[in-house]
Amino acid sequence: MSLARAIPTTIITGFLGAGKTTLIRHLMANAGGRRIALVINEFGDVGMDREILSACGIQGCGDDDIVELANGCLCCTVADEFLPTMEALIHRADPPDHIVIETSGLALPKPLVRAFTWPEVRSRVTVDGVVAVIDGPAVAAGLFAEDPAAVQALRAADAAVDHENPLEEVYTDQLLCADMVLVNKADLLDEATLAATLETARAGARDGVPVLACRNGTVDPDVLLGLNLAVESDLEARPTHHDGPEGHDHDDFESYALPMPPVDLGHEGPQAVADALVPAVRDGRVLRIKGALDVPGKSMRLLVQGVGPRVQAHYDRPWRTGEPRAGTLVVIGLKGLDAEGLSRSLAAAVAGGGAGP
Numbered sequence: 001m002s003l004a005r006a007i008p009t010t011i012i013t014g015f016l017g018a019g020k021t022t023l024i025r026h027l028m029a030n031a032g033g034r035r036i037a038l039v040i041n042e043f044g045d046v047g048m049d050r051e052i053l054s055a056c057g058i059q060g061c062g063d064d065d066i067v068e069l070a071n072g073c074l075c076c077t078v079a080d081e082f083l084p085t086m087e088a089l090i091h092r093a094d095p096p097d098h099i100v101i102e103t104s105g106l107a108l109p110k111p112l113v114r115a116f117t118w119p120e121v122r123s124r125v126t127v128d129g130v131v132a133v134i135d136g137p138a139v140a141a142g143l144f145a146e147d148p149a150a151v152q153a154l155r156a157a158d159a160a161v162d163h164e165n166p167l168e169e170v171y172t173d174q175l176l177c178a179d180m181v182l183v184n185k186a187d188l189l190d191e192a193t194l195a196a197t198l199e200t201a202r203a204g205a206r207d208g209v210p211v212l213a214c215r216n217g218t219v220d221p222d223v224l225l226g227l228n229l230a231v232e233s234d235l236e237a238r239p240t241h242h243d244g245p246e247g248h249d250h251d252d253f254e255s256y257a258l259p260m261p262p263v264d265l266g267h268e269g270p271q272a273v274a275d276a277l278v279p280a281v282r283d284g285r286v287l288r289i290k291g292a293l294d295v296p297g298k299s300m301r302l303l304v305q306g307v308g309p310r311v312q313a314h315y316d317r318p319w320r321t322g323e324p325r326a327g328t329l330v331v332i333g334l335k336g337l338d339a340e341g342l343s344r345s346l347a348a349a350v351a352g353g354g355a356g357p
């Protein structure tokens with residue numbers, strides 16, 4: 001029988017675009033000699049986060065230490081994908097000191113924590129803590145708030161309806177499972193709004209859970225790691241909308257990988273194309289957009305990142321030898337999104353580059 005100590009595992013949860021990958025980049029850059037393995041899961045078939053992390057050039061973000069589970073949502077594919085991944089990490093000749101799991105923005109953390117009690121991994125890994133990254137401006141704008149009038153109207157039509165806002169449902173579950181809450185993007189909030197947003201987050205979290213403000217995920221790894229909470233033994237303290245052995249479905253959300261034409265930037269800088277995309281993503285059903293674009297004549301690909309109506313672009317890494325220079329934008333939105341119309345307007349904005357469509 002092995003007496004190896006259980007490998008502490010930190011689960012990073014948080015809604016689409018809240019800043020989980022940014023937090024992990026900071027963590028990896030400041031790991032202080034810890035060997036950290038990352039398990040990354042994204043909603044939709046095309047994962048970008050592994051690419052973003054492995055393009056960052058930080059030691060420890062090497063390909064071997066990043067496992068991507070791109071198909072489906074980790075909390076719903078525990079047996080098929082998650083457990084074999086964890087077993088492979090545990091049984092490595094040189095197991096990591098710590099495992100960090102970035103869940104998809106739509107995942108509910110509790111079923112994932114429950115998986116740590118499965119016989120395959122119990123006693124070999126333990127959940128050190130669940131960290132929820134909150135998008136401060138999105139919370140301040142009421143993106144996750146219930147609209148009481150709409151809830152009432154739905155209840156009148158169907159007594160079984162609990163939540164009118166599917167975003168609120170995911171957000172609440174993530175917050176209630178957290179051992180630490182980071183209100184990120186504090187740089188985009190004024191002092192009073194930040195104070196109010198911290199209060200809103202505190203009200204949504206369990207009693208006594210620390211709620212910290214941060215920007216660009218710059219949190220000391222000593223604060224983040226080593227909570228030593230054995231969360232899997234404390235599941236009952238964490239309420240959820242989706243208790244039960246089955247996963248949840250994602251019927252409220254859809255994801256598309258949209259092919260994009262080359263960008264003609266003219267004399268403009270990369271942000272010009274990001275700005276040109278904003279009108280197209282202003283549709284309230286678009287929650288997240290990310291992808292890479294081809295700028296002819298440039299050896300680097302142009303990485304685009306958008307959360308709600310904020311879109312940014314920068315060159316992140318050279319196109320690899322043999323890699324097709326095919327522009328793609330992954331869009332995640334609420335069901336009912338006009339994907340064809342969106343695809344047309346995004347493509348027109350991209351083709352127009354800095355000149356605009």
Ligand SMILES: Nc1nc2c(ncn2[C@@H]2O[C@H](COP(=O)(O)OP(=O)(O)OP(=O)(O)O)[C@@H](O)[C@H]2O)c(=O)[nH]1
Pocket residue numbers: 014015016017018019020021022023042049104105184185186187188214215216217288305306307312
């Ligand atoms: N202004 C500002 N932008 C931020 C901050 N943190 C992250 N961002 C930006 O927000 C966008 C989303 O950040 P990510 O770290 O990719 O978010 P995520 O939670 O991993 O996103 P998903 O994996 O799609 O759910 C990126 O464009 C980041 O550069 C912050 O503190 N301030």
